[in-house]
Amino acid sequence: MVIQLETYQWIMLLVSIISTVVATIKILWARIEKNLDSSFHAMQVKLEDVATQAGQCQSDIRDLERKLYQFQIDLPHAYVARDDYIRGQTVIEAKLDALATKLENVQIKQGMRND
Structure with missing residues (x-):
């Protein structure tokens, strides 16, 4: 085809x-x-x-x-800065120690008088 x-x-x-x-x-x-x-x-x-x-x-x-x-x-x-806090705390502790020493001295003096 x-x-x-x-x-x-x-x-x-x-x-x-x-x-x-x-x-x-x-x-x-x-x-x-x-x-x-x-x-x-x-x-x-x-x-x-x-x-x-x-x-x-x-x-x-x-x-x-x-x-x-x-x-x-x-x-x-x-x-408050850490260093400032430590410094302040040291001052407070020193004052407390001085106060404790004075109290001990007063107690010792009173103890001597009572004896």
């Missing part, structure tokens, strides 16, 4: 095949562009969200820095 076609039929067949391929490529290209546009739009929305959150984070960081500086300013007024 042999199919014989005229020249114009070959041309029409070739044009049909080419137009089918071109239409298929156009449809696929349109889908690709649509997917890319939706992806870029979603990315843009996420970037805007991140930029908004970054602005909020920067204000939160500034607030924390202010609180830290205020804490550093209030720290010497509210707390």
Whole structure:
């Protein structure tokens, strides 16, 4: 079985095949562009969200820095340094020891008088 076609039929067949391929490529290209546009739009929305959150984070960081500086300013007024505490405690203990010695001396002197 042999199919014989005229020249114009070959041309029409070739044009049909080419137009089918071109239409298929156009449809696929349109889908690709649509997917890319939706992806870029979603990315843009996420970037805007991140930029908004970054602005909020920067204000939160500034607030924390202010609180830290205020804490550093209030720290010497509210707390005693370890060395200062030890020094003060040593002075108090020395005074208590001196007082104990004086009391012992008074007790010894009273003990001698009573004998």
